[in-house]
Amino acid sequence: xxxxxxxxxxxxxxxxxxxxxxxxxxxxxxxxxxxxxxxxxxxxxxxxxxxxxxxxxxxxxxxxxxxxxxxxxxxxxxxxxxxxxxxxxxxxxxxxxxxxxxxxxxxxxxxxxxxxxxxxxxxxxxxxxxxxxxxxxxxxxxxxxxxxxxxxxxxxxxxxxxxxxxxxxxxxxxxxxxxxxxxxxxxxxxxxxxxxxxxxxxxxxxxxxxxxxxxxxxxxxxxxxxxxxxxxxxxxxxxxxxxxxxxxxxxxxxxxxxxxxxxxxxxxxxxxxxxxxxxxxxxxxxxxxxxxxxxxxxxxxxxxxxxxxxxxxxxxxxxxxxxxxxxxxxxxxxxxxxxxxxxxxxxxxxxxxxxxxxxxxxxxxxxxxxxxxxxxxxxxxxxxxxxxxxxxxxxxxxxxxxxxxxxxxxxxxxxxxxxxxxxxxxxxxxxxxxxxxxxxxxxxxxx
Amino acid sequence: xxxxxxxxxxxxxxxxxxxxxxxxxxxxxxxxxxxxxxxxxxxxxxxxxxxxxxxxxxxxxxxxxxxxxxxxxxxxxxxxxxxxxxxxxxxxxxxxxxxxxxxxxxxxxxxxxxxxxxxxxxxxxxxxxxxxxxxxxxxxxxxxxxxxxxxxxxxxxxxxxxxxxxxxxxxxxxxxxxxxxxxxxxxxxxxxxxxxxxxxxxxxxxxxxxxxxxxxxxxxxxxxxxxxxxxxxxxxxxxxxxxxxxxxxxxxxxxxxxxxxxxxxxxxxxxxxxxxxxxxxxxxxxxxxxxxxxxxxxxxxxxxxxxxxxxxxxxxxxxxxxxxxxxxxxxxxxxxxxxxxxxxxxxxxxxxxxxxxxxxxxxxxxxxxxxxxxxxxxxxxxxxxxxxxxxxxxxxxxxxxxxxxxxxxxxxxxxxxxxxxxxxxxxxxxxxxxxxxxxxxxxxxxx
Numbered sequence: 001x002x003x004x005x006x007x008x009x010x011x012x013x014x015x016x017x018x019x020x021x022x023x024x025x026x027x028x029x030x031x032x033x034x035x036x037x038x039x040x041x042x043x044x045x046x047x048x049x050x051x052x053x054x055x056x057x058x059x060x061x062x063x064x065x066x067x068x069x070x071x072x073x074x075x076x077x078x079x080x081x082x083x084x085x086x087x088x089x090x091x092x093x094x095x096x097x098x099x100x101x102x103x104x105x106x107x108x109x110x111x112x113x114x115x116x117x118x119x120x121x122x123x124x125x126x127x128x129x130x131x132x133x134x135x136x137x138x139x140x141x142x143x144x145x146x147x148x149x150x151x152x153x154x155x156x157x158x159x160x161x162x163x164x165x166x167x168x169x170x171x172x173x174x175x176x177x178x179x180x181x182x183x184x185x186x187x188x189x190x191x192x193x194x195x196x197x198x199x200x201x202x203x204x205x206x207x208x209x210x211x212x213x214x215x216x217x218x219x220x221x222x223x224x225x226x227x228x229x230x231x232x233x234x235x236x237x238x239x240x241x242x243x244x245x246x247x248x249x250x251x252x253x254x255x256x257x258x259x260x261x262x263x264x265x266x267x268x269x270x271x272x273x274x275x276x277x278x279x280x281x282x283x284x285x286x287x288x289x290x291x292x293x294x295x296x297x298x299x300x301x302x303x304x305x306x307x308x309x310x311x312x313x314x315x316x317x318x319x320x321x322x323x324x325x326x327x328x329x330x331x332x333x334x335x336x337x338x339x340x341x342x343x344x345x346x347x348x349x350x351x352x353x354x355x356x357x358x359x360x361x362x363x364x365x366x367x368x369x370x371x372x373x374x375x376x377x378x379x380x381x382x383x384x385x386x387x388x389x390x391x392x393x394x395x396x397x398x399x400x401x402x403x404x405x406x407x408x409x410x411x412x413x414x415x416x417x418x419x420x421x422x423x424x425x426x427x428x429x430x431x432x433x434x435x436x437x438x439x440x441x442x443x444x445x446x447x
Numbered sequence: 448x449x450x451x452x453x454x455x456x457x458x459x460x461x462x463x464x465x466x467x468x469x470x471x472x473x474x475x476x477x478x479x480x481x482x483x484x485x486x487x488x489x490x491x492x493x494x495x496x497x498x499x500x501x502x503x504x505x506x507x508x509x510x511x512x513x514x515x516x517x518x519x520x521x522x523x524x525x526x527x528x529x530x531x532x533x534x535x536x537x538x539x540x541x542x543x544x545x546x547x548x549x550x551x552x553x554x555x556x557x558x559x560x561x562x563x564x565x566x567x568x569x570x571x572x573x574x575x576x577x578x579x580x581x582x583x584x585x586x587x588x589x590x591x592x593x594x595x596x597x598x599x600x601x602x603x604x605x606x607x608x609x610x611x612x613x614x615x616x617x618x619x620x621x622x623x624x625x626x627x628x629x630x631x632x633x634x635x636x637x638x639x640x641x642x643x644x645x646x647x648x649x650x651x652x653x654x655x656x657x658x659x660x661x662x663x664x665x666x667x668x669x670x671x672x673x674x675x676x677x678x679x680x681x682x683x684x685x686x687x688x689x690x691x692x693x694x695x696x697x698x699x700x701x702x703x704x705x706x707x708x709x710x711x712x713x714x715x716x717x718x719x720x721x722x723x724x725x726x727x728x729x730x731x732x733x734x735x736x737x738x739x740x741x742x743x744x745x746x747x748x749x750x751x752x753x754x755x756x757x758x759x760x761x762x763x764x765x766x767x768x769x770x771x772x773x774x775x776x777x778x779x780x781x782x783x784x785x786x787x788x789x790x791x792x793x794x795x796x797x798x799x800x801x802x803x804x805x806x807x808x809x810x811x812x813x814x815x816x817x818x819x820x821x822x823x824x825x826x827x828x829x830x831x832x833x834x835x836x837x838x839x840x841x842x843x844x845x846x847x848x849x850x851x852x853x854x855x856x857x858x859x860x861x862x863x864x865x866x867x868x869x870x871x872x873x874x875x876x877x878x879x880x881x882x883x884x885x886x887x888x889x890x891x892x893x894x
Contacts, residue, residue, distance in 0.1 A: 022739065024557065025564050029736045029745070036729045043719045053719045094740060107557050110471065114558045117472050272490045272500045274774030281775055282483045289476045292469065293541055298476070324768040325775065327721030328728055 023096050027108035030086045032332070034071045035112075038064045039331035054190045055433040057331055061338020072339040074109045081105030112336065117298070119333035120186050120398075124299040125284040126326045127189040127198070127207070128306020129319055133256055135204050136307065142378050143208025149377040150209065150393050151216045154180035154370035158363065162417075166359055171228045172417055175407035176359075178224045179421045180367050183213040184397025184429065185299065186333065191433045192392070195440050202385050202440075205378065206392035214297060214399065215245045221403060228410050244294040248304070256308040259283075263309060276314060277321040283309070337398045341426055345419040356419035363424040368394055368431075388439040395432035400425035470543050474555035477533045479779070481518045482559075485511045486778035501637045502880040504778055508785020519786040521556045528552030559783065564745070566780035567633050567845075571746040572731040573773045574636040574645070574654070575753020576766055580703055582651050583754065589825050590655025596824040597656065597840050598663045601627035601817035608813065609864075613806055618675045619864055622854035623806075625671045626868045627814050630660040631844025631876065632746065633780065638880045639839065642887050649832050649887075652825065653839035661744060662692045664846060668853060675857050691741040695751070703755040706730075710756060723761060724768040730756070784845045788873055792866040803866035810871040815841055815878075835886040842879035847872035 038060030046056025064071040071085050081087045081101035086108070090096040096104060136143075159177030162168045168176070188210050189198070197203040219241050226234040252259075267279040284305040291301025309315065347353055375390030396403075404421045407413045413421070489507025490500035511518040518532050528534045528548035533555070537543040543551060583590075606624030609615045615623070635657050636645065644650040666688050673681040699706075714726040731752040738748025756762065794800055822837030843850075851868045854860045860868070 025561055025745065026736060026739055028561050028565070029732050029739075033729055033732050033736070036725050036732075040717060040719070040722065040725050044717055047719050107554075110554050111558050111561045114472055114475050118475070270487060270491055272487070272494050274771070274778075275487065277771045277774050278483050278487050278778075282480055285476050285480050285483075289473060289480070292473055292476075298472065321771040321774075324721070324724045325771055327724050327768075328772060331721075331725075 023090055023094060023100070023104050024107045024111065026090060026094060027086055027104055028111050030089065031072055031108060031112050032115075034064050034086070035061075035332055035335045036328075038072075038338075039335050043331075050437065052191045052194050052433040052437055054187060054194060054334055055430065057334035058187075058338040058341075058430065061335035062341055062343060063338075064335070065339025065341065067341065067343035072112070072335065074113065074336075074340060075106055077342065112332065115329065116333045116336035119329035119331070119336075120299055121284065121288050121302040122322070122326050123186060123190065123330045123333065124303040125280075125306040126319070126322050126330075127185075127193065128303040128308075129310055129315060129322065130193065130198050131204065131207060131307055131310060132199060133253070133307050133310055135199070135201075136208050137253060139201060139205045139208055142205050142380065144212050145377050145379070146205060146209035146374045146389060146393070147212035147216060150183065150213060150371050150374035151181040151220065153373055154366055155220065157370060158366050161362055161366065162359070165362060168414075168417060169412070171224075171412050172407075172414065174224045174227060175403070175410070175413060176363060176417060176421060178217075178220050179396070179400055179403035179407065179424070180363065180370060181213070181220055182217050182396045182399035182403055183210045183371070183393050184395045184399050185210045185214055185303075186337075187395040187397040187429060187432065188392055190330075190334075191436050195437065197388075197440055201381065202388045202392070205384075205389055209374070209389075209393060211300065211303065213393070214300065217399060217403075218296065219245075221406060225406065225410065228412055241295060245296055248291065248294060248296060248300075252304040252308055256311070259308040260312050264312060264314065267314065276318060277325075280309065280318055280322070333398075337401070337429075340401065341429075342422070343426070345422045346426070352415040353419050355416040356423065359417060359420035360423035360427075363420055364427050367396070367424050367428050385439065385441075388436070391432065391435045391439050394435065395429045396425040397429045400428070470537055470541060470547070470551050471554045471558065473537060473541060474533055474551055475558050477536065478519055478555060478559050479562075481511050481533070482508075482779055482782045483775075485519075485785075486782050490778075497884065499638045499641050499880040499884055501634060501641060501781055502877065504781035505634075505785040505788075505877065508782035509788055509790060510785075511782070512786025512788065514788065514790035519559070519782065521560065521783075521787060522553055524789065559779065562776065563780045563783035566776035566778070566783075567746055568731065568735050568749040569769070569773050570633060570637065570777045570780065571750040572727075572753040573766070573769050573777075574632075574640065575750040575755075576757055576762060576769065577640065577645050578651065578654060578754055578757060579646060580700070580754050580757055582646070582648075583655050584700060586648060586652045586655055589652050589827065591659050592824050592826070593652060593656035593821045593836060593840070594659035594663055597630065597660060597818050597821040598628040598667065600820055601813055602667065604813050604817060605810065608809055609806070612809060615861075615864060616859070618671075618859050619854075619861065621671045621674060622850070622857070622860060623810060623864060623868060625664075625667050626843070626847055626850035626854065626871070627810065627817060628660070628667055629664050629843045629846035629850055630657045630818070630840050631842045631846050632657045632661055632750075633784075634842040634844040634876060634879065635839055637777075637781075638883050642884065644835075644887055648828065649835045649839070652836055656821070656836075656840060658747065658750065660840070661747065661846065664850075665743065666692075668850060672853060672857065675859055688742060692743055695738070695741060695743060695747075699751040699755055703758070706755040707759050711759060711761065714761065723765060724772075727756065727765055727769070728772075780845075784848070784876075787848065789869070790873070792869045793873070799862040800866050802863035803870065806864060806867035807870035807874075810867055811874050814843070814871050814875050832886065832888075835883070838879065838882045838886045841882065842876045843872040844876045847875070 039057040042056030042060025043053035047053045063069060066073050070083055073079050073084050084105055087101050087105050155177040158180040159173045162173035162176045189207055192198045192203045222238055222241055223233055267276045284302050287301035287305035288298040292298040345353055348357060371393040372390035374393055375386035378384055378386055378389060404425060408418050485507030486504040489503030493503025494500045510516060513520050517530055520526050520531050531552055534548050534552050602624040605627040606620045609620035609623045636654055639645045639650045669685055669688060670680055714723045731749050734748035734752035735745040739745040792800055795804060818840040819837035821840055822833030825831055825833055825836060851872060855865050
C-alpha cells in the first residue's frame with residue numbers, strides 16, 4: 001500500500017527507526033521515468049531518421065544503462081547499488097542510508113526486471129492478436145524450413161569455423177554455434193509491426209520461423225549445455241522438450257475455436273468495468289505460465305494466447321484496449337535489453353577484446369549470411385521477398401544475450417570468445433531494424 | 448528478460464545448478480492470476496447484489512489473503528514463504544527448492560506490493576482526471592471544514608474516551624484517536640466513481656475533504672509518533688509538513704494552466720505510437736515522486752497530476768487510454784488491501800480479542816458518528832446531502848491500517864487496543880461502500 005510506506009517514512013523520520021520500504025517504490029518510479037524518457041526520445045529520433053522506432057528504444061536503453069549513464073543498471077558483472085545513479089540520487093535527496101543502498105537496489109532491479117518480462121509477455125500477446133492463425137498455419141511448412149535452415153547453417157558453420165580457424169575447444173565452439181542460432185522474436189515482431197508488414201506473407205513466415213527458431217534454440221541450448229556439463233546428451237530431457245513443444249503448439253492450433261468460445265462466454269459474464277481486458281490478461285498470463293512451466297517460454301504461451309483469440313468477434317476492441325497497456329509496458333523491455341548491453345566489449349583498447357574482435361568478425365559474418373541464406377529455402381512462392389525473410393531472422397537480441405550468459409555461466413568460454421559472442425549479438429541486434437526497413441519496399445515513417 | 452530466465456531454467460535442469468530467478472516471474476504471474484480472478488468475481492457478485500464492485504474486490508482479497516486461502520500473502524506477522532500456497536505450488540510443479548522458498552517469496556511479494564502501489568497511483572491519477580479543478584477549488588472551503596471537523600471530533604472523542612472509559616495510557620490513547628482520523632481516498636473515490644457521483648457537489652466535497660484529511664492525518668501521525676517517542680512535539684518537522692503541503696497544493700492549483708500547455712506541447716512532439724499516454728504517465732510518476740519526496744504522499748502527487756490535466760483538450764482521449772491501464776493495475780491495490788487484512792482479530796474465542804471487542808465497539812461508534820457529524824459542518828449549500836458527505840468520510844481502509852501498523856511498531860499499544868483499532872478499520876472499510884450506495888439517491892448497478 002502506497003500510503004503505508006509514506007506514513008511509515010514520516011514515522012521513520014520522527015522515531016529515527018530505519019524503514020527503507022518506501023524507497024523501493026521511489027526507486028521504481030524514478031527508473032520508470034528514466035526508461036520512458038529514454039524510450040520515447042530514442043523512438044522519436046530513430047523514426048525521424050527513417051529508422052524503426054524500436055532501434056531508438058534499444059539505443060536509449062544503452063545510453064541510460066551500464067554502458068553510459070548508469071541510471072538503469074542491474075546487479076551482476078561487478079555492478080552493485082553504489083554504481084546506480086538513481087540510488088545515489090535517493091541517498092542525496094530521500095535519506096537512503098548507505099547500508100540500505102544494496103537491498104534497495106536489488107529490490108528495485110528485481111521489480112524492473114519482472115516488469116520488463118511482463119512487458120515482453122504483453123508484446124507477444126499483442127503480436128499474437130495482430131497475427132492470423134490460419135495464415136500462420138498456411139505458411140507453417142515454409143516457416144519450419146526457414147527456422148531449421150536458419151538454425152542448422154549458423155550452428156554448423158559457426159562450430160566448425162571456431163574449431164578450424166581459431167582452434168577453440170570443441171565445447172566452447174558448440175556454445176558459439178548455439179548462440180548463432182537464436183532469433184529475437186521481440187525485436188523482429190516489433191519492427192514488422194512498425195513497418196506494417198506483420199500480416200504480409202513475408203511477415204508471417206518470419207514470425208512463424210522466429211517462433212520455431214525459439215523452440216529449436218531451447219532444444220539446442222539444452223543439448224549443448226548437457227554436453228558441456230556431462231560430456232553426453234541428456235536424451236530424456238531433450239525428448240521432453242521436443243514433445244512438450246509439439247503438444248503445446250498442436251493443442252493451441254487444434255482447440256483455438258474452443259478457446260475463442262470459452263473466452264467470449266467468460267468475458268460476456270461480466271457486467272462491471274474491465275471485464276473484457278481482464279479476461280484477456282488472465283488468459284494470456286495463464287498461457288504464459290503454462291509455456292514457462294513446461295520449460296518452453298512464457299512469451300510463447302502469451303503469443304499462443306493472442307493467436308487463438310485473433311478470431312474473436314471482440315478482437316478489434318481488445319486490440320484497442322491492449323494498446324495503451326503495451327505502450328507503457330513494452331518499452332520497459334526494450335530499454336532493459338539496451339541497458340543490460342555492455343558496449344565495453346567493443347573497446348579495442350582492452351587486450352581480450354582484440355582477440356575477441358577477430359573472432360567476432362567471423363561470427364558476425366556467419367550470423368548475417370547464415371540467416372540471410374534461409375530466405376533461399378522458402379519454397380512454393382514465386383514472388384516472395386526472400387531477402388526480407390532472411391534479414392528478418394538476423395537480430396539475436398535478448399535471446400542471443402541469454403545464450404552468451406549461459407555460456408559464460410558454464411565457465412568454459414574464454415574471455416575473448418565470450419566478448420566475441422556478445423559483440424555478435426549487439427551488431428546483429430542493432431543492424432537488423434534499419435536493414436529490415438531497407439529490404440521492405442514501403443518504408444513510410446509511422447504516421 | 449523473459450527468455451533469459453527460461454533458458455537459464457533449462458540450463459539449471461541440465462547442469463543442476465540452482466538458479467531460481469525465473470520462479471519470481473512465475474510467482475508474480477500466478478499471484479496476478481489469483482488477484483484478477485478474486486477481484487473480478489468479487490466485483491461481479493457485489494454488483495449483482497446491488498453493492499459497489501470495489502467492496503467485492505476487497506472481500507475477494509480477504510478470501511485469497513492471510514485470513515482464508517493463503518494464496519496472496521505478504522511477509523510479516525509470522526508469515527513466510529512456507530505459508531504461501533503459490534510458493535507450495537511452485538515447489539510441487541516447478542522445482543522450487545526448499546531453501547529458495549523464502550527468497551522467492553520475498554521477491555514475489557515485493558513485486559506485488561510495488562504493483563499495488565503503482566495501482567493506487569494510477570487510480571488517483573484517473574480520479575484526478577475525472578475531477579474538475581475549478582469545481583474542487585469552489586468547494587475547497589467546505590472540504591477543508593469537513594476534513595477539519597472529521598479529524599478533530601474523532602481524535603478528541605476517541606482519545607478522551609479511551610482514557611476515561613478504558614483507562615488506557617495517554618500515548619496509546621493518542622494513537623487510537625489518530626487512527627480514527629483517517630479517510631481512505633482510494634476506497635471513497637472508487638465508490639463515488641462507481642456510483643457516478645464523483646462530479647456531484649457532494650462527491651467533490653467528499654473528495655476534497657478526503658485529500659485534506661490525508662494531509663491532516665500525516666501531520667497528526669507525525670505529532671503522535673514524536674510525542675510517543677520523545678515526549679514532546681518535533682515542531683520543525685511538523686512545520687515542514689504543513690508548509691510543504693500548502694506549497695505543493697498552491698503550485699498545482701495556480702500553475703495548472705501552464706502544466707496543461709507544457710503537457711500538450713510535449714505530447715504533440717511525438718510522431719510515434721504511445722506519445723500521449725506515455726507523456727501522461729511520466730507526468731503522473733514525476734508528480735507522485737515529488738509528492739512522496741516532500742514527505743506527503745505519492746498518491747497526492749498523482750491526483751494533482753490528473754487534476755491539472757483535466758482541462759486538457761485531449762482529456763477525453765486520455766481517459767480512454769488510461770482506463771484499460773487502470774483496469775489491470777487498480778484491482779491489485781484493492782485485493783492487496785483485502786489480502787493483508789487479518790480477520791483473525793474479529794475472533795471472539797481469542798482472549799485478547801474479547802477485551803479488544805469492547806474497545807472496538809466504542810471506537811467503531813466514534814468512527815462512524817464522528818465522520819457522519821462532519822456533514823453537518825457544510826455551510827453555504829441549502830439542498831445538500833449532508834448524510835452522504837458524512838458517510839463518504841467513513842472508510843479508513845489502507846490509511847487506517849497504516850495508522851494501526853505504525854502504532855503497533857511503536858510498541859506502546861496493548862494487544863487488545865491494537866486488535867480493536869484493526870477491527871475498527873475493517874468494519875468502517877467494509878460498511879462504507881454499501882452505506883454510500885444507500886445514501887446516494889440513484890443506486891443503479893453499473894451498466
